[in-house]
Amino acid sequence: MPIATVNPANGETLRTFDALGEDEIERRIATAHSAYRAYRSTGFDERARLLRRAADLLDEDQGDIARVMTTEMGKPVKAARAEAAKCAKAMRWYADNAAELLADEHPSAADVRDSGASSAYIRYRPLGVVLAVMPWNFPLWQVVRFAAPALMAGNVGLLKHASNVPQTALYLGDLFHRAGFPAGCFQTLLVGSGAIEAILRDERIVAATLTGSEPAGRSVASIAGDEVKKTVLELGGSDPYLVLPSADIARAARTAVTARVQNNGQSCIAAKRFIVHTDVYEEFTERFTAGMRALTVGDPLQESTDVGPLSSEQGRADLEELVDDAVRRGARVLCGGARPENLGGGLDRGWFYAPTVLTGITPQMRLHHEETFGPVATLHRVAGLDEAVALANDTPFGLSSNVWTRDADEALRCVRDLEAGGVFFNGMTASHPALPFGGVKRSGYGRELAGHGIREFCNATTVWYGPESDQTDRT
Template sequence: MPIATVNPANGETLRTFDALDEQEIDRRISAAHRAFRVHRTTGFAERARLLNRAADLLDEDREDIARTMTLEMGKPLGAARAEAAKCAKAMRWYAAHAEHLLADEYPDEADVKDSGAARACVRYRPLGPVLAVMPWNFPLWQVMRFAAPALMAGNTGLLKHASNVPQTALYLEDLFSRAGYPEGCFQTLLIGSGAVEAVLRDPRVVAATLTGSEPAGRSVASVAGDEIKKTVLELGGSDPFLVLPSADVAGAARTAVTARTQNNGQSCIAAKRFIVHTDVYDEFAERFTAGMRALTVGDPMEDSTEVGPLSSERGRADLEELVDDAVRRGATVLCGGGRPEHLDGGLERGWFYTPTVLTGITPAMRIHREETFGPVATLYRVTGLDEAVELANDTSFGLSSNVWTRDEEEMDRCVRDLEAGGVFFNGMTASHPALPFGGVKRSGYGRELADHGIREFCNTTTVWYGP
C-alpha cells in the first residue's frame, strides 16, 4: 500500500510520500535510544510541563488537524474536532496523574519483616523505545492514548502509522517537537508494513503496541514473542448491544444509532450486533431503523454530515461482500443495503455506503462471524437473558459490550457472564483516560489508559533493603 493521502470523499490522491530507507530508520532508532537515556532521568514535573505544552499546541491546531484527519480518512469534521479535543484532555489527565499512578508502592510492614528486609517497595521504571503500530480510524486518539502515558512514564516512542494517514502521523512528531521534547523522544516512521519486523527485532526497541486487524496483531505478536519483547494488542471487535424488557427503548434506539455509526461505522468498539428481547423488539427495530434511515450521508467537511465515506475503496468492497452474502442467504434489509444515490460535486466517486440494518441473520452468513467495519447493523430477536448472553458471546471477539436494562440482577449477570473487556450499561462504549481499555479473546490482550495502561510499558521493580 503506498504511503499517501487519498481523499475518500472523491478518490483524489492529494500527496504521496517516500518510505524511509534503512539508513534513516536506523538513525531514528538510534535517536530514540539516546533520547531515552536522558528522558528517563527527568522528573514528573518536567514531563508534565512538556505534555501540557503539547496539549496547548494541539488545542491551537484543532481546526487544522481536524481538517487533515477528515481529508485523509473521511470522518465527519465535527467528529475530527472532538477527537483532537479528547486527545488534549487525555494529555492533561496524564500530566496531572502520572506521578501518582507510578508512585512507589509499599507492602505491609509485617510482610516486609517476614521477607527479612528492613524496608521494601515496588518501583515502576520505564523500559525504553516502544514501537507503536497504529490504525487510521482514530488517527490522533489511537496514538495519543499510547503516547501520553508512555512519555510520562519516561519511555520514548516510534510511530508506524497507517499508510493512508501520513500527514496526521507527521503532525504528531512535529507537535511533540514544538512542545520542546528533546530530539528522538517521539518520532514518526514513514514505512510500509513490510519494514515493521526489522524495527521490532532491533535490540534497541524494547516493546510494541498495536491497534489494528487480527492478522496484523498476530504478525507483530509472533515477532515480538520470538524476540521475547512485551506487546499490547487491541484488535477487532463485534460488540453486542443488548436491549432487555426493562430498558428505556427510545433511549436505547437513539444511542444505538450513534453507537453503530460513530466514525462512519469504522470503530472497533462500535456496537455491531443488536440483540433485542422479543418483548421490546418491534418497538426497538422500528425506532432504530428510522434513526439509521434518517442519517445524513455526504461530504464529511460539511457540518451537517453525520456519515461520511469509508476510508478506502477496499474497505467498502469488503463491507459490500458481507452484506451481499447475507442477503443472498436470506437476510432481510430493513434500510440501506447499498451505495447512496444522488451524490454530486465529485462525491459520486467517493467510497460511501448507506446506513444499513439487516435482520434474519443466521450462523451460515459471514456477517454473523466477521467484523463489519462500516455503517451496517445486524439485528437479532431473543426470548430471554440466557439466549441473549449466549448469542453475545458467540463471537471470536471480546472487546466491549453494551446492555440496556434497569434490572440489577440482570446487570450482575451480564458483568459475570459477558466475555468482553468492558460492560457498559444504559449507554454506549467509550474510552476515557481514567478507565482501562482493552479486550479478551481475539480482540487482544493488555490494557491502555488509566493506571493499567501507563504500567504496561514499565519495569515493575522490587526494591529490597536488607537489615
C-alpha cells in the first residue's frame, strides 16, 4: 500500500511520501534508544510540563489538524475537531495524574515482616522504546492514548501509523518535538507494514502496542511472542446494543443512531448489533430506522454532514460484500443498502455508503459473525434477557457492550454475563482517560487508559531490604 494522502470524498491523491530506508530506520531506533536512557531519569513534573505544552499546541492547531484528518480518512470535520480536543484533554489528565498512578506501593507492615524484610515496596519503572502500530480511523486519538501515558511513565515511542494518514502521523512527531520533548522521545516512522517485523525484532525495541485488525494483531503478537516482548492489542469489535422493555425507547433509538454511525461507522466500539426485546421492538425499529434514514451524507468538510465516506475503496467493497451476502440469504433492508446517488461536486467518485439497517439476520450470514466497519446496523428481535445475552455473546469479539434498562437486576445480570471489556448502561460506549479500555476474546488483550494503561509498559519492580539483624530466619 502506498504511503499517501488520498481524499476518500473524491478519490484524489493529494500527497505521496517515500518510505524510510533501512539506514534511516536504524538511525531513528538508535536515537530513540539513546533518548530513553536520558529521558527515564526525568521527573514527573518535567514530563507533565512537556505534555501540557503539547496539549496547548494541539488546541491551537485544532482547526488545521482536523482538516488534515478529514481529507486523509473522511471523518466529518466537526468530529475531527472533537477528536483533537479529546486528545488534549487526555494529555492533561495524564499530566495531572501520572505521578499518583505510578507512586510506590507499600505492602502492609505485617506482610513486610512476614517476607523477612526490614522494608519492601513496589516501584513502577519504564521499559524503554515501545513500537506503536496504529490505525487510520482515529488517527490522533489512537496514538495519543498510547503516547500520553507512555511518555509520562518515562518510556519513548516509535510510531508506525497507517499508510493512508501520513500527514497526521508526521504532525504527531512534530507536535511532541515542538512541545520540547528531547529529540528521539517520540518519532514517526513512515514505513510500510513489511518493515514492522524487522523493527519489532530489534533488541532495542522492548514492547509493542497495536490497534487494528485481527490479522494484524496476530502477526505482531506472533513476532513479539517469538522475541518474548510485551504487547497490548486492541482489535476488532462487534458490539451489541441491548434494548430491554424498561428502557427510555425514544432516547435509546436516538443514541443508537449516533452509536452506529460515529466516525462514519468505522469504529471498533461503535454499536453494530441491535438486540431488542420483542415488547419494544416495533417502536425502537421505527424510531431507529427513521433516524438512520434522516442522516445527511456528503462532503465531510461541511459542518452539516453527518456521515462522510469510508476511508478506502476496498473498505467500501468489503462492506458491500457483507450486505450483499446477507440480502442474498434472506436479510431485509429497512433503509440504505447501497451507494448514495447524486451527491454532486465530484463526490460521486468518493467511497460513500448509505446508512443501512438490516433485519432478518441468521447465523448463515457472514455479518452475523464478522465486523461491519461502516454505517450498517443489524436488528435482532429477542423474547427475553436470556436470549439477548446469548446473542450478544455469540461473536468472536468482546470489546464493549451497551445495555438500555432501568431494571437493577437486569443490569447486574448483564455485568456478570456479557463477555466484553465494558458494559455501558443507558448510553453509548466511549473511551475516557480515567477508565480502562480494551477487550476480551478476539478483541485483544491488555488495557489502555487509566492506571491500567500507564502500567502496561512499566516494570513493576519489587524492592526488598533484608533484616537489620542476621538473627531473622527467612524461608
